[in-house]
Amino acid sequence: MLSLMVALSKAQPLLTHPISTQAEIGHAPCRDTLKIFSFVRGYDIGIILPSWPTIVSENYVAELEGTVISDPKDGSNGPHVSGEELPFYHYSHDVNINVQPDETPDHRYTNLTPYLVYDGENGIKDTVLRKYMHVEWESGLAMSNYINPLRKLNNEGKSGGFFSAGHERGDVIWNWPSIGDWVHVEGTYVWDRGHPPAYAEIHPARFIATKRNLPTKIWFDDSTSKFATRIDIFASGDGGALRNNRSDVKPFIRRVKMGSKDYDFVVKTNLPKPSASAHLKYRIGKNNADNFSANEKIEVNDSGSIHIVIPWRSEYASDLDIYARSIYLYWDEGNGTAETYPIDEIKVNLSKLYFKKLSEADGEAEVRLFVNVGSDWIFLNDFYGKKGKVLSRGMGKTFKKDWTLNNEFTLYLPHDKNFRVYMAGWEVDGIDDLMGDLLNPYSDCDRKTKFNFKKKLFDIKHMLLAGCMDDEYGEISRLHNSKGLSDTNFFTWSPKDGINDDPCPFSKYPLKDRYFLSYTINKIK
Numbered sequence: 001m002l003s004l005m006v007a008l009s010k011a012q013p014l015l016t017h018p019i020s021t022q023a024e025i026g027h028a029p030c031r032d033t034l035k036i037f038s039f040v041r042g043y044d045i046g047i048i049l050p051s052w053p054t055i056v057s058e059n060y061v062a063e064l065e066g067t068v069i070s071d072p073k074d075g076s077n078g079p080h081v082s083g084e085e086l087p088f089y090h091y092s093h094d095v096n097i098n099v100q101p102d103e104t105p106d107h108r109y110t111n112l113t114p115y116l117v118y119d120g121e122n123g124i125k126d127t128v129l130r131k132y133m134h135v136e137w138e139s140g141l142a143m144s145n146y147i148n149p150l151r152k153l154n155n156e157g158k159s160g161g162f163f164s165a166g167h168e169r170g171d172v173i174w175n176w177p178s179i180g181d182w183v184h185v186e187g188t189y190v191w192d193r194g195h196p197p198a199y200a201e202i203h204p205a206r207f208i209a210t211k212r213n214l215p216t217k218i219w220f221d222d223s224t225s226k227f228a229t230r231i232d233i234f235a236s237g238d239g240g241a242l243r244n245n246r247s248d249v250k251p252f253i254r255r256v257k258m259g260s261k262d263y264d265f266v267v268k269t270n271l272p273k274p275s276a277s278a279h280l281k282y283r284i285g286k287n288n289a290d291n292f293s294a295n296e297k298i299e300v301n302d303s304g305s306i307h308i309v310i311p312w313r314s315e316y317a318s319d320l321d322i323y324a325r326s327i328y329l330y331w332d333e334g335n336g337t338a339e340t341y342p343i344d345e346i347k348v349n350l351s352k353l354y355f356k357k358l359s360e361a362d363g364e365a366e367v368r369l370f371v372n373v374g375s376d377w378i379f380l381n382d383f384y385g386k387k388g389k390v391l392s393r394g395m396g397k398t399f400k401k402d403w404t405l406n407n408e409f410t411l412y413l414p415h416d417k418n419f420r421v422y423m424a425g426w427e428v429d430g431i432d433d434l435m436g437d438l439l440n441p442y443s444d445c446d447r448k449t450k451f452n453f454k455k456k457l458f459d460i461k462h463m464l465l466a467g468c469m470d471d472e473y474g475e476i477s478r479l480h481n482s483k484g485l486s487d488t489n490f491f492t493w494s495p496k497d498g499i500n501d502d503p504c505p506f507s508k509y510p511l512k513d514r515y516f517l518s519y520t521i522n523k524i525k
Helices: 002-009 020-024 151-155 430-434 447-457
Strands: 031-036 039-044 061-068 094-101 115-119 125-129 133-138 182-192 199-211 216-219 225-235 263-268 280-286 297-301 305-310 323-331 343-355 367-373 376-379 402-414 418-427 476-481 488-493 515-524
Touching (some): 020 115, 094 182, 133 182, 280 305, 418 515
Antiparallel strands (some): 367 418, 488 515
């Protein structure tokens, strides 16, 4: 039975890499001119009509397996919440991850990456193979503009759905990947035409299973504990503003057929076997938002792997269901791993946040900050709102530059691993006021389309006088390992590079040292 489910699940692998020039087939330019006083500039909105056409077909579900990557020096340029989005196609900012595909004999994952064709000098084309895959899923958090249907829930610290479905104020965001994690991803395979040359990406994802790079610890009724490999699985048809199964949406929204297939994958434990006689076992926990109507199918192999099938199609589960569960793999001997594999317990405490500059005018700022420590994510605004509001009160709307933090993370750190302490975010400006005011991405290039685009994006009152684009605070990211840590450690870091590039006056500036984060790391004996 399990083999039949697998046969129903696998997408046909691509025979070769797609080429970015294919993204322009059937899509003509749509040029217009902006005139404000003496300022005259031409632009092309054809690259977003549509912005994300499918590469194979609307019904093709791409499958990707590989490792979540970042800058190996400091963990920067890894998983993050995007500081800028095209507002007409989003309710909220996207969670972004880059994945180094696993090698397989049929190249089913590596062939997803595209050849990028650049215009070189003297009309000579330069073709480069992109070595990683980009994945996006709307975050469902941090939105407060009046036209946005997520506004009320988000201001209360609750999720509006998408990749954070079930989140309540102050919760750890349990399902977002971090650096070094292994992932199995499924979703819509598209060209991103908004940043020529077009990139191939999975956008949005509908299924992400994340095997954590760091182990966790599970407890038993007899008060004993074991180290375990944690696999966080989140699946939902609520992918983004343009692809979801919501009611009362505009007619151009594409539906997501979660029940078109079963979802299956194999995961290997990260922990070495304690002895030849040890057996691999598992435990399952449900997370907020889970309402999946069937049980997963699991086969365990004592060589150290587990085969998981989520039977959406074969059990006739609803397209509206959400699967939100964690599976913990552990060896049934000793502490769950080999005696020769030492693991330290680590406590990370965020202690202070200081903004050298809050906003362009140094006035009241609408701050949005996300934090990633080890495997865990938090939305920092959740903890520093006032009167039940996390976006319109407290850190979400403030003149205050000095903040005392009190956020603690516990992680288990093998001596051959490291972990990231990360913070990044943005200060809300005019562009966010347009989020959720959707335009049809399949519109014709006519006067009405050009007028609507220009009226919204170049509005003087709501855009140019409101700060234009959201202003990035920059990225703080540092890697730590057991060898480089003493029993007690104190750190203060700030962004080291980057430019906030914004068309509004006085809005282009370096991000270096714009804000500072202090934290402690303690080894627990």
